[in-house]
Amino acid sequence: MANVVEIRNVTKSFGSVRAVEDVSLQVEEGEFMTLLGPSGCGKTTTLRMIGGFEFPDRGRVFLGGQDVTDLPPYKRPVNMMFQDFALFPHMTVAQNIGYGLRIGGVSKRETAQLVDEALRTIELSHKAASRPAELSIGQKQRVALARALVRR
Secondary structure, three states, rough: OEEEEEEEEEEEEEEEEEEEEEEEEEEEOOOOOOOOOOOOOHHHHHHHHHHHOOOOOOEEEEOOOOOOOOOOOOOOOOOOOOOOOOOOOOOOOHHHHHHHHHHOOOHHHHHHHHHHHHHHHHHOHHOOOOOOOOOHHHHHHHHHHHHHOOOO
């Protein structure tokens, strides 16, 4: 089986603090993987490097066999859902869900279709024009999940 995710000898420091040191891992197609450890051990930093939100100081990141180490998040075939949901407060629910599609070059028509389908799936079609501040925590969580899954 092919590796869907692979990181090789990645290291990341923030100033004098070494957040991740010489970490390697492989996740094959169909596998589930969990990163476990105490607060501050580098789990989130490792995931952020896979997603392209942080770049390793050393080492390489591969997704689907392709070296994506130097690619920005929107050019990587992966999505992340953050604990704080990371919704854009100035955008509507529909715009938040479709954001990654639009910057990824998906046409307006296809984006609209995919967003409509996602809104139906998460049962928030009636909130499409709402802003995140108008949503409950559970609704924000569903919007963040839809945004992560719509790019599959």
